[in-house]
Amino acid sequence: MAEYIEPLERLADMFRRLDGVGRKSAMRYAFNVLSFTESEAREFADALIAVKTDLVLCEECQNISSEKVCGICGGDTRDHGVICVVEDPRAVSAIEKTGHYKGVYHVLHGVISPMKGIAPDNLKIKELLKRIHNETISEVIIATNPTAEGEATAMYLSRLISPLGIKVSRIANGVPVGGDLEYADEVTLRRAIEGRYEL
Amino acid sequence: MAEYIEPLERLADMFRRLDGVGRKSAMRYAFNVLSFTESEAREFADALIAVKTDLVLCEECQNISSEKVCGICGGDTRDHGVICVVEDPRAVSAIEKTGHYKGVYHVLHGVISPMKGIAPDNLKIKELLKRIHNETISEVIIATNPTAEGEATAMYLSRLISPLGIKVSRIANGVPVGGDLEYADEVTLRRAIEGRYEL
Numbered sequence: 001m002a003e004y005i006e007p008l009e010r011l012a013d014m015f016r017r018l019d020g021v022g023r024k025s026a027m028r029y030a031f032n033v034l035s036f037t038e039s040e041a042r043e044f045a046d047a048l049i050a051v052k053t054d055l056v057l058c059e060e061c062q063n064i065s066s067e068k069v070c071g072i073c074g075g076d077t078r079d080h081g082v083i084c085v086v087e088d089p090r091a092v093s094a095i096e097k098t099g100h101y102k103g104v105y106h107v108l109h110g111v112i113s114p115m116k117g118i119a120p121d122n123l124k125i126k127e128l129l130k131r132i133h134n135e136t137i138s139e140v141i142i143a144t145n146p147t148a149e150g151e152a153t154a155m156y157l158s159r160l161i162s163p164l165g166i167k168v169s170r171i172a173n174g175v176p177v178g179g180d181l182e183y184a185d186e187v188t189l190r191r192a193i194e195g196r197y198e199l
Numbered sequence: 200m201a202e203y204i205e206p207l208e209r210l211a212d213m214f215r216r217l218d219g220v221g222r223k224s225a226m227r228y229a230f231n232v233l234s235f236t237e238s239e240a241r242e243f244a245d246a247l248i249a250v251k252t253d254l255v256l257c258e259e260c261q262n263i264s265s266e267k268v269c270g271i272c273g274g275d276t277r278d279h280g281v282i283c284v285v286e287d288p289r290a291v292s293a294i295e296k297t298g299h300y301k302g303v304y305h306v307l308h309g310v311i312s313p314m315k316g317i318a319p320d321n322l323k324i325k326e327l328l329k330r331i332h333n334e335t336i337s338e339v340i341i342a343t344n345p346t347a348e349g350e351a352t353a354m355y356l357s358r359l360i361s362p363l364g365i366k367v368s369r370i371a372n373g374v375p376v377g378g379d380l381e382y383a384d385e386v387t388l389r390r391a392i393e394g395r396y397e398l
Contacts (some may be wrong), residue, residue, distance in 0.1 A: 005265050007253045011246040017235070018228045029217045031289060033250050036216070036265065041251040045244035047210040049233050052240040054206045064233065066204050090230060 008034070013113065016187060028149055062107045062124040062129070064089050072096075072104055078125070079103045081138040085157060088144055095143065099198055106131065111153040128157075132164060139167040146173055207233070259330070261306045261323040263288050264269040271295075271303055278302045280337040284327065284356060286310055286344055294342065302340070305330065310343055319355060327356075331363060338366040345372055 008030045015026035033041055057063070058070035061083075065071070072078060072092075083104030086092055092105050108123040131137070140161050143149035158168045173191035175184050184192070207229045232240055233395075248346035256262070257269035268338035271277060271291075281302030285291055291304050307322040330336070337361050343349035357367045374383050384392070 002263060005245070005263060005269075006255070007249040007265065008263070011250050014243040014246045017239070017243075018231045020224070027221070027289075028219070030250065031287075032217045034254070035246055038248075038251045038252065040216075041247050044213040044216075045247045047213045048232055048240050048244045048247070049204040049207070049237075050234065051210050051229065052237045055204070055233070064207070066206065070204075079201070087229075090226075 004066055008048065032162050059105075061105045062109065062127055063092050063105060064107075077102075081136055082141065083128070083131065083137055083139075084141045086143050087150065087153075091143060091145075102140075108144070109152070111149040112145075113149045123153075124159070125160075129160070132161060132166060137166055139169060141169050143171045146171075233298065256306075260304045262291050262304060263306075263325055277340065280335055281340065282327070282336055282338075283328065283340045283342050285342050286349065290342060290344075302338075307343070307352070310346075310348040311355055312348045322352075324356070324359075328359070331365060336365055338368060340368050340370065344365075344369045345370075349378075 008027070011030040011033060011116060012023070012026040015021050015029045016023065021029070031043070036044070054066055055064050056066075056068065057067070058065040058073055060073035061066055061070060063070050063072070067074070073080075075189075079089045079102050083101055083106050084095065084101060085106045085108060086095070087108055087110060089107055092107060095101050095105075106124065108125065108128075110118050110123050110182055112120055112123065136172055140157070142154040144153045161168050172195050173188060174195055175181060175192045177186065181189065207226070210229040210232060211222070211225040214220050214228045216280055217224065218292050220228070229345055232243070235243070235307055235312050253265055255265075255267065257264040258267055259272035260269060262269050262271070274281075282305050283294065283300060284305045284307060285294070286307055288308060289307055291306060294300050294304075299338070305323065305327045305388045307324065309317050309322050311317060311319055311322065331339070339356070341353040343352045353369055357369075360367050363364075371394050372387060373394055374380060374387065380388065
């Protein structure tokens with residue numbers, strides 16, 4: 001006999017494909033669904049499929065979007081001369097939450113990673129260069145994550161774009177606001193000191 | 200503009216209905232689904248619906264089952280004279296994993312809880328009494344959780360069943376194997392001492 005009966009096991013297997021969901025959580029979620037009404041389960045199922053069928057990549061910035069051109073690229077309140085390059089749509093959302101950035105974005109959908117077999121061609125770099133060639137861009141802010149791969153991708157993009165006479169910048173490293181110097185790692189602390197500003 | 204685009208938000212809202220899933224995890228799961236293939240997403244959706252449409256309660260023990268009578272009640276290797284009463288199907292699975300129990304089960308689908316408005320009538324107690332009346336039962340082991348409500352339900356069932364001349368037992372409380380006495384609470388430790396056995 002299987003540990004649980006088949007439909008529950010099958011649903012738990014699906015939940016386990018989600019990041020950070022282990023065997024016990026997956027089974028707990030499957031039991032949660034069991035306590036949903038049938039219409040709730042159908043609503044959940046529809047939402048799952050809609051994510052795959054109703055979303056496209058914005059023609060401009062390659063962010064996920066329900067329209068051909070996303071709300072940010074299509075809006076006339078943003079500065080289309082400044083492009084913030086990010087790894088994934090989550091980063092767009094994180095920056096949007098600050099409410100401070102007024103330029104547009106470009107989503108790479110990954111970072112260069114020889115270990116994972118991700119080459120520049122696998123990212124939306126061609127699309128970025130096309131935008132730079134076709135539009136008047138004053139600055140490209142590279143906001144890939146401050147990981148080894150994110151830094152390498154930033155360097156790669158910088159060498160590609162700087163020669164075109166466009167200002168290329170990188171988001172600052174430093175001690176997080178509210179953080180404690182005691183717990184900051186050496187590299188972060190060194191960068192925080194290097195990047196010090198006058199008061 | 201919504202924080203994320205609509206289909207992703209909607210899926211994240213569904214994930215948030217699962218126990219212990221917060222806003223960030225729900226959004227992470229929704230992004231995970233975005234990276235599934237469309238057929239994987241459909242498979243997930245089908246699994247969700249199957250849990251609601253392909254499962255019934257076993258006529259005998261009220262455990263969830265894909266057949267009218269579950270594998271345990273339908274099998275002839277189990278002792279049908281001993282019924283272990285549990286709160287939910289997860290408890291059945293937990294006890295089955297020990298590989299030690301050879302009797303059958305009865306799933307109450309909850310415990311008596313005046314706070315949550317759950318009365319004995321809302322549980323599968325009638326069905327349990329029917330089994331006790333119709334079959335030859337030698338022992339009822341009450342394995343509700345050792346919580347206030349689980350204990351109250353155990354007391355309630357004991358007062359109902361003992362007068363019928365059937366042995367009613369309760370699973371033991373004590374220090375978990377591999378546990379540390381220092382971290383055991385007072386009630387558990389008192390029960391462990393009360394329930395001591397001779398070596």
